[in-house]
Structures are given as structure tokens and as C-alpha cells.
Amino acid sequence: MPTRSGSARYEGLGKDGKGWVSTQSGVLKDQQYGFNTRFEDGPGTNPEELIAAAHASCFTMALSFALAGAGYHDGTLETNAKVTIDKDGDGFTITSSKLDLDAKVPGIAADEFERIANEAKAGCPVSKLMTAEVTLTHRLSA
Template sequence: MPIRTATARWQGTLTEGSGTIATGKGGLQGNYSFKSRFEEGEGTNPEELIAAAHSGCFSMAFSKQLSDAGFPPNAVVTNANVHLDKTDAGMTVTRIDLVTTGDVPGIDEAQFQKLAEAAKAGCPISRLLSPGAEITLDATLQA
């Protein structure tokens, strides 16, 4: 399997400095700063990139679970909300809330929920993050 890379460059102090983040193949690039990370400033931050990675990974894993069970989805849309909180250990990602909606013809609610939970358990990014952060799932089947 290929190794994936990203690069970050930071210039200046923590509160007054700024930086850039880029994925290895250039698909994602963004500026970041103290304000974009800990306040509401413009730019991205590492937690948003974790959210992007987790929502993308989960959506793919859920699509596979659905397809393997005989219910190929028309669409799976997932939002990941990453909670960065101050703890005794310092700033910590404490929880990630996955909120997903699936347009899946022919499936019933119980099977949809079962496969969503299986996708959460099997998603490589969920497995990476779950030892340190609680991961919740809210899955909605589109009518």
C-alpha cells in the first residue's frame, strides 16, 4: 500500500505566527493560524483535516458495507464534528460526532443502522482515533 504524506510549515510564535498545510499530492492546501485553530479566524486547522479524513473514510467504508450487503447506495454524505477540549493533559481531541445520511434504495432502517455501526467499527480512521476519542454516530436513512 502507498504511504500518504502531508506537509505543514509554521512561521513565528504560536499566537502571532501563521502556517500552511498541504497534502502530498496537492489536493488540499490551506492556511492556518492560532485564530483559525482556537478561535473563529479564517483558514483551516488540524482538527478540520481530521474531520475531513474521518468523514471521507467513514463514507467509503459505509458505502462498501451497504454494497456488500446488496444495497448499493446512491449517496452517503457524512459530516464529522471534532471536539477539541482543554483537559488535564492539555488540548485534546475528546470526541468526534459522525453525522451521516444515506440514500439507499430497498434497505430497512434496522439493516441501515447495523451496517452504519459496522462501518464505524471498520473504518481505518475510526480505528486509529477511537482509543483516544469517543466516536458517536447519528445515521439517517433518507426516505
């Protein structure tokens, strides 16, 4: 399976710093982020917005494949994810990712749809990431 990557650069430190985030595919290239985009209304993106987009897209695709696997061949799925970050002592914690789904799947019973949607939510790789092991390697230059 392929490994995907993203990168971030931050110049300056703390509130006065400015950052840029990019993706391997180039869909995002040097998009601005920083304190003002994360905790205020500054132009640019932030980690929680990117996680929300990743979770919404991953879940929606997982549900699409699960429905196709159950024999359904037509439908429209639209998911909005809201990721919340809250103060946690001296730092912050992402406390929730709330998926809100609008679906049209002709011929499916409500209870079957609910079961398949909940299985897709649990099985989506980004949902699983929320409790995944995180590792770090580092180098420090003088």
C-alpha cells in the same frame, strides 16, 4: 498499500506564529493555519477541521463499500463530522468525533442498515486511528 503524506510549516512561535499545511496530492497547498484559525474565526484551516473531513470521507466510503458488499447497488450517503477539542490541563485533547449521516438506500431494512453503518464506523481506518500508536522521529538543526 500506498503511504500518503501531508506536511506543515510554522514560522514564529505560539500565538504569534503562522502555519501552512499541504497534502501530497496538492489538493491543499500552503493553506494557512494558526492560533487564529484554530481557536478564533481567522481565515484558513485547522487540524480538527481536517480530521473531521478525513473521518467523514473515510466512514462514508467504508459504508458505501459495506452496502455494496451486502448486495445494495444504489444510494446516496452524506456524512457530516464534528470534531471537538477541549482544554485538558495545560494542553488540549480531541474529545470526540461525531458522525451525522443522511442516507438513502432503496430496499434496505432499518435494522440491517443500522448494523452495517455501525460496523463501517468501527471498521473505518480513520475511526481506528483515533486510538492508534503514534511514533516520532526528529532532527534538530542549530
